[in-house]
Amino acid sequence: MGESQPIRFGAFELDAGAGELRKQGLKIRLQEQPLRILQMLLANPGQVVTRDELRNALWPTNSYVDFDHGLHRAINKLREALGDSADSPRFIETLARRGYRFLGEATADAGQIRSLLILPLENLSPDPEEGYFAEALTEALISTLAKIGALRVLSRTTSAYYKRAQKTLPEMVRELGIDGVIEGSVLRSGSRVRITVQLLHARTDRHLWAESYDRDSGDIFALQAEVTEAIVKEIRVKITANEQSQLARTPAVNPAAYEAYLRGVCYWDKRSPEALRTARQSFEQAIAADPGYAAAYAGIAQCFNVLGWNGFVAPVEGCEKARTWALRALELDPSLGQAHAALAWVAAYFDYDFATAEREYQCCIRLDPRYSTAYGHYGIALACVERNEEAIAKCKEGISSDPHSVMTHALLDFVYWLTGRFDDLLKHAKRTAELHPDAPHAHWALGIASVEARNFDEAIAEYQHAVRCAQDAKLFVGLLAEAYALAARRSEALTLLAQLQSAEQYVNPFMIARIHLALGERDAALCDLEVAYAERAAWMIMLRCDPHLASLRSEPRFISLLRRMKLPS
Numbered sequence: 178m179g180e181s182q183p184i185r186f187g188a189f190e191l192d193a194g195a196g197e198l199r200k201q202g203l204k205i206r207l208q209e210q211p212l213r214i215l216q217m218l219l220a221n222p223g224q225v226v227t228r229d230e231l232r233n234a235l236w237p238t239n240s241y242v243d244f245d246h247g248l249h250r251a252i253n254k255l256r257e258a259l260g261d262s263a264d265s266p267r268f269i270e271t272l273a274r275r276g277y278r279f280l281g282e283a284t285a286d287a288g289q290i291r292s293l294l295i296l297p298l299e300n301l302s303p304d305p306e307e308g309y310f311a312e313a314l315t316e317a318l319i320s321t322l323a324k325i326g327a328l329r330v331l332s333r334t335t336s337a338y339y340k341r342a343q344k345t346l347p348e349m350v351r352e353l354g355i356d357g358v359i360e361g362s363v364l365r366s367g368s369r370v371r372i373t374v375q376l377l378h379a380r381t382d383r384h385l386w387a388e389s390y391d392r393d394s395g396d397i398f399a400l401q402a403e404v405t406e407a408i409v410k411e412i413r414v415k416i417t418a419n420e421q422s423q424l425a426r427t428p429a430v431n432p433a434a435y436e437a438y439l440r441g442v443c444y445w446d447k448r449s450p451e452a453l454r455t456a457r458q459s460f461e462q463a464i465a466a467d468p469g470y471a472a473a474y475a476g477i478a479q480c481f482n483v484l485g486w487n488g489f490v491a492p493v494e495g496c497e498k499a500r501t502w503a504l505r506a507l508e509l510d511p512s513l514g515q516a517h518a519a520l521a522w523v524a525a526y527f528d529y530d531f532a533t534a535e536r537e538y539q540c541c542i543r544l545d546p547r548y549s550t551a552y553g554h555y556g557i558a559l560a561c562v563e564r565n566e567e568a569i570a571k572c573k574e575g576i577s578s579d580p581h582s583v584m585t586h587a588l589l590d591f592v593y594w595l596t597g598r599f600d601d602l603l604k605h606a607k608r609t610a611e612l613h614p615d616a617p618h619a620h621w622a623l624g625i626a627s628v629e630a631r632n633f634d635e636a637i638a639e640y641q642h643a644v645r646c647a648q649d650a651k652l653f654v655g656l657l658a659e660a661y662a663l664a665a666r667r668s669e670a671l672t673l674l675a676q677l678q679s680a681e682q683y684v685n686p687f688m689i690a691r692i693h694l695a696l697g698e699r700d701a702a703l704c705d706l707e708v709a710y711a712e713r714a715a716w717m718i719m720l721r722c723d724p725h726l727a728s729l730r731s732e733p734r735f736i737s738l739l740r741r742m743k744l745p746s
Contacts, residue, residue, distance in 0.1 A: 205258050357378060430467055450648070488684060493712070525561075599629040
């Protein structure tokens, strides 16, 4: 039965589309987690929904201690709402150490679809470089259908994760509670593009609809609108007049500019220096084709921010250029959330202006709540001014909006580290690595967790893996050098330090300071931090809360830096 259509049991009705539990027509107040547990139980009546399944669906970021407490509390709240009892259950049976089972009968319109997973469209084009086009069309479908309030559409990163994991439909239903799945392919040859799409009823594996579209690639907007309209018609979801107007609206963008922008977004998401270079070039091509394309300006701003944070370029190049491009984007479109996020980044990491950063992050989230990484970067800024509980909560909001994104998880790892929650860091870093075993940021998280646990051999192995995954990015090389120093492997640390200091590419002096401190060279470390402050190095935002700099906090020169940056001393 559909997880998000009205489901009746006893005197109750669950309307997941409206987020309401009703008893004989009267709404019963119920928080989100108890409500979602009820959805999962009703989606699998008579079957055991295990504790692991509940954890993966609802508590992907918490430690087991937090999970046990949270699950116990949520089940109690749910039983209270239903007037149920653990000793004599009518609806929810507890199976000790295993999970829970829904008792009784539940009825619903099994054909209606109100929750949807759009799997990445397969690229059938002869040129594998055309893969970006299939990725971009998938994202466009997700973004367009997500505008329908009565339809729950899962994020692109969740879609990519389930495609990569090759989960079966029953597994997707149990873990995600979805009603429908869309899958298909894209074949592009010359100026023609063929899209084949099919809709499956997830709970029955029943084929509902399939169609092929063969069009000129210049008609991409009309093609997207046609596919979207067909899907909406088949799933029979209610849409408002305003939503109908938005779906029918054709963007006032040059098709060539749009295609270049889509290519830029796909490459930007990969985060390597080469991919960021390709992304920036693609956004520039979009602007050349359409100088009024605000999103492309914001895309370039985001490229420069990531380049600066990862130390691929000097801060003055990264952040100052990001500011210029973001302001231009907002001149063209003040409602562009990602441009506000780019400005927030500059305010926090370059200007050390936390009030402006907070205002811009809040503006981004209000305008574009699906832009999940904004929550995590906002969380880092909060942690750096010692608003620790708010920082962790904000990162968890980001994960809730996009639970399978490597960056949302890695940013929570970062905040756990900055706030000294090392046990939580280790547990969550393992979760990040489970989801994304080849992501350098996942191995960074495991590495720093191992450092804090004084397991230096494990830390070195994780950092070596991160260096390989990140193609020898200097940030990860610096972390590896620091780990060698902390492990008393001085000669290896000095070798890497010499490589960093002689590199043609920019190297963050903040990282050099940490290596010197790990080698016991306090004066050199303090000098490096002065250089980092003068250069406005991105990681200086962490000066007060970086656990590795704790031994310097009583030094007058260190205190002076904190005062100049308006950080707590």
